[in-house]
Amino acid sequence: MRILVTGGAGFIGSDLVRSLTRDGCGISVVDKLNYAGDLRRLEEARDRINFYQLDITDEKGLREVFEKEKPEVVVHYAAETHVDRSILDPDVFVKANVIGTLNLLKLSLKHGVRKFVHISTDEVYGELPLDSESKFTEDSPLQPNSPYSASKTSAEMLVRSFVETYDLPAVIVRASNAYGPWQYPEKLIPLSIARLLSDEKISVYGTGQNVRTWLFVEDFTEAVLKIIEKGEKGEIYNVGSAEEKKNIEVVRKLLELLDKSEDFIEFVPDRPGHDLRYAVDTTKIERELGWRAKVDFEEGMRRTVEWYLDNRDWLFEKKKEVETFVNQLRKEFERWASR
Template sequence: MLKKKILVTGGAGFIGGNFVHYMLEKHPQYDIYNLDQLTYAGDLTKHYDIEAKSNYHFIKADISDRKTIMSLFKKEQFDYVVHFAAESHVDRSITDPEIFIRTNVLGTQVLLDAAKSIYTSKFVHVSTDEVYGELDFEPTTYFTEDTPLQPNSPYSATKASSDFLVRSYHETFGMPVNITRCSNNYGPYHFPEKLIPLTISRVFNDEKVPVYGDGRNIRDWLHVQDHCSAIDLVLHEGESGEVYNIGGHNERTNLDVVKTIINTLEKNDDLIEFVPDRLGHDKRYAIDPTKLEELGWKPKYNFETGIAQTIQWYLGNKQWWEQIISGEYKNYFDKQYSL
């Protein structure tokens, strides 16, 4: 009996990379294909221990390269697509929006066309709560799947655009799709430019931690393993055409997150350095995950257990994030594949 094939785009990134590991462990009956262009945040070193597995395959390719992607889908006949690949760093989108349009919008369209051409059984598009815009500080207000999309950064605008494309392929062509929208993720293998790993690495080295504005911006934090389990559930049980919000009900201000890490590492708050606020910095994100919970999902981690586990992981894997910071990780692909 042939194994079903799952294409995971962006599988060298943070969430996609964790999802590859999760699926290989949870579903050994699948062949997992990791497609990634290996841009600045694409790191294959996290997959060193799974490269020898017979049901793991890596493909270096650009999702916006129509000829390559169409040929790949025709050859492999993927049963499922889980689409993580995206330019995702808000600050970079403010500096250079064009690459976000190319990857997040045009790349998604290419993947949809390729999946449609071979009648893929399910296309799961992994999006973000940032497409909803921002909430005020009223603690009883949340994003639901019916909240209008009001993106405020070039990054979130391109993700909203790709969401609309995915929806349109369901409505127009009858493609079996789901869209998931998650809150801020954290956990192992998070790229060191993001808030939590940046704070851990800098506090560990007694370096100043930059905090935008007054640090009062609120995010709902979701452990990456809980995110992976949610996507797994949506892939197998989600009703075609539906959107599912994934959030952990773990709201914290950015300043609280930084102080939690500082206190855990037994350092002083004088490491905090307030810097000018980011352009278009949304006040608050908070997700209502009721619809997904009704499907059977329940998070394993609260913020206290999750952040403690994450800090311990970074302390125990110092070599990984040091080689990311130094840029040495970029040489891994060439060394591993003799290029």
């Protein structure tokens, strides 16, 4: 089977690529290699993939890849994903996440792709109350609250339209917050690890009460593999775990694992439109495809911290890149908070 993975040099996409190459599949990878992409994530698979450094908004370049590789399955991870960056520069997110997805849909239709797996996010649902035990199902209304989640919602609507209008065999995956090895340190867990290893304080938005469901990256990959194998045309699958944690709980777990005191926590002004809680009901994928998250939060966090301890050079290199942006972001949020 020929599989094309977009964003395959990213944190989550590369985990799928490594898994697929171990299984002997023919893999093509398209990745822009922007700040969050890194070919080192693919070193173990490099001689078993065809790699194309390409922006998915480049329709001509994508057309050449499709003509050469003739993929039977497309797994579409490539996206701008960081909510904070979308607040500062929403145009980039609309271009990549909407126009890029449209290009891939058109080419997948033209070339008779047998399955198009679109990787989306639970953030398209909006937020849930903190004092509720409810969870989003695949039928919950979409109410995105950030430019990022709005761009992903728009992309989903395009995918749906290609299923309904053109009978494209596409599937949508709405996933919880992923974490694990190789994650770029603009996100909470790897940035906090990098700062603690540098004896610097961790920045926590507001009072750290926002709740997320944490999904270990290998579990995410297993879900996508199940969807490639058995996912039905036009269906949507929530992918998540039972591991709901407040941000402050995540930070305290890192302090425990790295033997640091709570003096290293620094509360900063909250970002605009910060959703309170995400939680997805995974009954559908468990019942229909037989998938369930296996790695609990304790094991996942331990394995994540151990990986970054063993790969400090990579972590600190990336930390240098991201700190300038984080400082800029913090100034902007402080300015908005004072209005």
